[in-house]
Amino acid sequence: MEREKFGTRLGFILVSAGCAIGLGNVWRFPYITGEYGGAAFVIMYLVFLAIFALPALIMEFAAGRASQRSIARSYDVLEPAGTKWHTFKWLALAGNYLLMMFYTTVGGWMLAFVVKSASGEFVGLESSQVADVFNGLLADPVQLAVYMLIIVGVGVGVTRAGVQKGVERVTKVMMMALFVVLVALCVRAVTLPGAAEGLRFYLMPDFSKMFAGATLAEQLATFGDAVYAAMGQAFFTVSVGMGGMSIFGSYIGKDHTLTGEAVRVA
Template identity: 50%
Template sequence: MENKRETLSSRLGFILLSAGCAIGLGNVWRFPFITGKNGGAGFVLIYLIFLVLLGLPVMAMEFAIGRGSKQNIALSLKTLERKGSKWHLYGPLAVIGNYVLLMFYTTIAGWIFYYFISAAKGEFNNITAEGVNTFFSALVANPTKQITWMVAVVVISMSVVAIGLKNGVEKITKYIMLALLFIMLLLTIHSLTLPGTAEGLKFYLIPNFKSMKEIGFSTILYEALGQAFFTLSVGIGAMSIFGSYIDDERSLGGESARIIALDTFVAITAGLIIFPACFSYGVSVGQGPSLLFITLPNIFSKMTGGRIWASLFFLFMSFAALSTIIAVCENIISYWIDVKHYSRTKACVVNTILLIVLSLPCILGFNVLSSIQPFGEGSNILDLEDFIVSNLLLPFGSLLFILFCTRSSGWGFENALKEINKGKGLKISNLLRFYLSYIIPIIVLFIMIKGIWDKLF
């Protein structure tokens, strides 16, 4: 029995959903600490250039694969490929990529939910730096607490998807995204009124070529390239699914530009919240991953009204994480509906149980299974899962999508460009054929090889 394919009810829904998928912890957690580590404004400028040069065409191609096939990623390559070719073999691997992403993303989202509740209860009031450190260590050492919050995240996300595409995923993500943008605005205004924020803004908005030279231009270029690439969630079909739900009214280059602009606005605004606060309270901006769970609660504990601002910040983070998880869950469920012919409800029930079980290794990697250290001393199962998605599947999938769209053995450049340029809006020129066919694949291959090399050696 074939299921009638659902569609999105509005263009705004498509833009907010796609942006919600792209806007996640990469923007509001990774972007500020990578920017801090790489000297601030100069890094931001290079990052923005790479977003346009690399992110926009790759995103447009992934959307085109979805819209051209009207299928989820497991079937879309098979639908569009030349007869007898093997491009479709990546389809199931892309679906696995969505699962691996959620295997650790649900755990981190659970931590953020827990932090939001803790902040609202005033648990960070007047806490010392050591106290915050102990708070986080106690959380990751406690599997029961982590599992409880991970289960809450999975159940909430899957419940939204179970309601349906229009009334659940589209409608609720719209509210989540609008709430996220409103809370960001409040937090930014507050951050800009803190004493001593001028230094933070100077670091963030005015390039310092001397510090860039000290860090090394090649390091900054690679980090900016990597961040521009990873922030958009391209490569595992999480974007193409929303392309499959929309009509031909608008060009995909124009829609990609709008989604990237919204994604970038959130990342830049996250920096406006975090950097003035760090400078105001004399905290190092290059703190790394601990910035979110250890550094920021410490800053909020010293602020006037810190309880309110900490609660709002972690609520905003919860929304950012949730928007990505709902989008990726929708991609998984569409696979079960289209390929396995399950009803939406049945697919959601099965996958709720499946995701809870699959998320356990990440949680246990911090306690019961902490002896498993895949990358040596101090690494854990989360690092391995993140490596599989970020360094292997996202770049490999993106490379495959680019080659599929530009090679005659795949979909072919003319077909892909025709699909991208259908409708009103920004068109991608045929003159970019060499750049899209050869330069971008080399850049993506470089990101992939360097990422693997750095992690393993």
């Protein structure tokens, strides 16, 4: 049977970007940017994205395209005879299992909040009361299990439908919807009181926050934490390190350059 391909190039880019865009970019990025000096952190993050994360993404794409397999089998296909490179796949598989445990749980929380919001449960509640609702959800294993299983079921249904009719079709709609939501949030953010100060904080580097501390040792420790956070964020951005992107690399045709596709996804 001939291996199924993405129907359009846009579909490949959106699916790859959809794999990369998640909590690390939407929630974690602004949080650690605020902690480490706004644009000062962004500059360091972009450097790590260019010199570490992008090359790693290209390598994952290369392994996928050369083997035409996922991380579970690519090492077996590509390794020289007699070598043991295939043992590394178990680390990647373990990482992917842990990732799915995390995201199916968080997806269940989100679905629960959609249901609660639609039913009017949050009407008139203060933020502390909404937090109480969330804590109540965490204390109810039956609710958690039901919502998580629904998320798993949706995921299984989409992937069983295939690359074009399932993953690509759904991702196109959801990524476009995410784009619209983010644009609306950006417009809302820059029209709030204090928006000018917020933009100034984000765009004007404050390197003093990278070296916060009373002693030289504390300053170096803070800088080390900032470097670690920026490097981790760069890898989060393009979702490399566990072999997930090698799956998408296996669908890149020979008529497209791996570097070009990696830059577009990033």
